[in-house]
Amino acid sequence: MKHVIQLTVRPYECDSYGHVNHAVYVNYLEHARMQFLHAVGFDYKGLIAAGFFTVIARLELAYRQPAYADDELTIETEAGEPRRVGGAFQQVIRRGEDVIAEATVHWCVVNAKGRPTRPPAGFDLRGLLK
Amino acid sequence: MKHVIQLTVRPYECDSYGHVNHAVYVNYLEHARMQFLHAVGFDYKGLIAAGFFTVIARLELAYRQPAYADDELTIETEAGEPRRVGGAFQQVIRRGEDVIAEATVHWCVVNAKGRPTRPPAGFDLRGLLK
Amino acid sequence: MKHVIQLTVRPYECDSYGHVNHAVYVNYLEHARMQFLHAVGFDYKGLIAAGFFTVIARLELAYRQPAYADDELTIETEAGEPRRVGGAFQQVIRRGEDVIAEATVHWCVVNAKGRPTRPPAGFDLRGLLK
Amino acid sequence: MKHVIQLTVRPYECDSYGHVNHAVYVNYLEHARMQFLHAVGFDYKGLIAAGFFTVIARLELAYRQPAYADDELTIETEAGEPRRVGGAFQQVIRRGEDVIAEATVHWCVVNAKGRPTRPPAGFDLRGLLK
Secondary structure, eight states: OOEEEEEEOOGGGBOTTSBBOTTHHHHHHHHHHHHHHHHHTOOHHHHHHTTOEEEEEEEEEEEOSOOBTTOEEEEEEEEOOOOSSEEEEEEEEEETTEEEEEEEEEEEEEOTTSOBOOOOTTOOHHHHHO | OOEEEEEEOOGGGBOTTSBBOTTHHHHHHHHHHHHHHHHHTOOHHHHHHTTOEEEEEEEEEEEOSOOBTTOEEEEEEEEOOOOSSEEEEEEEEEETTEEEEEEEEEEEEEOTTSOBOOOOTTOOHHHHHO | OOEEEEEEOOGGGBOTTSBBOTTHHHHHHHHHHHHHHHHHTOOHHHHHHTTOEEEEEEEEEEEOSOOBTTOEEEEEEEEOOOOSSEEEEEEEEEETTEEEEEEEEEEEEEOTTSOBOOOOTTOOHHHHHO | OOEEEEEEOOGGGBOTTSBBOTTHHHHHHHHHHHHHHHHHTOOHHHHHHTTOEEEEEEEEEEEOSOOBTTOEEEEEEEEOOOOSSEEEEEEEEEETTEEEEEEEEEEEEEOTTSOBOOOOTTOOHHHHHO
16 A cells, blocks of 8 residues: 655745755655554554554665755655564655655554553554555 | 853754744744753753643744854843743843844643643742742 | 635644644744745745845744644734835634634845845735735 | 764654654754864865755664653764765764664765765865865
């Protein structure tokens, strides 16, 4: 499943070159992943209420082209096969056909002490993604 | 009591004009107020643990001159006389003698339901500021 | 003319209370004003190419209620009568019928030296708003 | 040469978990690299005046532990051997002895058209780092 959102670059997201600042893509990617989780029915608030949360363990982000204020961007999000305590998302940011950035984002579920852990039953992405 | 902090403008805080984005001053001012509260011994974590928190009710911010990446800024913070459920801070951002921005920030303590309320004993700025 | 945009609160815009951070509304308001200017046909890039730009001179922002991640917000923007070198926008952020925040934003056109100045012919909001 | 800066986590940099948002580290790392470039005497403004600028081509960031408001962090920055059109920085964010995050940041110099290019004489990190 490839999930797609659209967004418009806001002026305050651009730096003194007039480019979207490179940290802002990390925000965009997080927003897209949350929309993905909503779309597949992942009960994020339930996970937190159960005493767990998710953390980003590793981020790899390749910048291909700059983006500018008012650009209409699409962000594609795909989830790789979940592993015992987490998984990875593949994400691509495009403007039309052009690739602006590509990312791999590794995440895991942690317990209240911050230890990576298997998510409780009903909060497993595996089932949701089948 | 006039509390002063210093900070250096970071490049990502500047917008496509090369100016510090006007929203970033609001971040700077919050940072300065928190440092003020630390300096006067206000037990912010205790307030939250007791089921209260503070909110900003109103912000008035006059922009006098632009600031740029690497500028060394000072932020002066003074607390006005606290009122029953809150008070106001006067803040001035300067670069050397130049005034960059001036702000009045009205805040209040709220309870867990978000209702403005008198802070519990021991969390009253009034005593701290005497 | 009352211009309206919609946006969804993104998770990274929320602070440790789970509320939209109070500085983020300033970003939202800027985004809404830029969309307003696009909608009325204001040639912002032309203004910059002509050696002028706009600055925010004063911001008054009243916070009425908190907003949270995933909230769907609307932002209404109205321009007051332009003055010689600038004007003021009235903006209201709502979630459904609830008012989240209300703002008055004073702006002016400045020349390359940063001096407030009358905008060149063709870049006057007055004509656009009639 | 290992360059070190210190900074204090500001409250608005924390998300609804009370953790520094994972995108904020990207801002911190940029700030540290700019301070590194100042420290080694790199003429960044001169590079831009000469019609060039630098871009981030690739970012790899591993998150080891969360950081919180008021944490005092240090950021170590080291430059790898520059290559023809760019190079890589190794950066580590610590709180005391604890590693919070580790990053490799690949950058390159581009010309006014955005093409990776060898920087003009006098703007080569190679000489500065010897």
